[in-house]
Amino acid sequence: MIGCYMMRVFAGERLNRFISKLLDMIRLESGAAQAQLDLVDLSDLVGNALKRADKVLRRRANTISCVRWWRTRARF
Numbered sequence: 001m002i003g004c005y006m007m008r009v010f011a012g013e014r015l016n017r018f019i020s021k022l023l024d025m026i027r028l029e030s031g032a033a034q035a036q037l038d039l040v041d042l043s044d045l046v047g048n049a050l051k052r053a054d055k056v057l058r059r060r061a062n063t064i065s066c067v068r069w070w071r072t073r074a075r076f
Contacts, residue, residue: 027033
């Protein structure tokens with residue numbers, strides 16, 4: 001019983017996040033909200049994405065590589 005309940009709670013939370021992100025996209029497209037650009041650490045970004053996709057990635061044979069294509073650091 002508790003397992004089914006928790007699955008419903010997790011499914012509800014997932015649906016809530018999906019709807020929230022969808023509404024954010026609608027606000028951006030309509031101009032009601034402005035996107036803020038910010039510098040991010042690429043290794044953190046990729047690492048977090050890999051953590052979130054871990055279950056799917058484990059089921060398949062995948063190779064992920066990152067190639068350094070820039071010569072110098074960008075200055076802002």
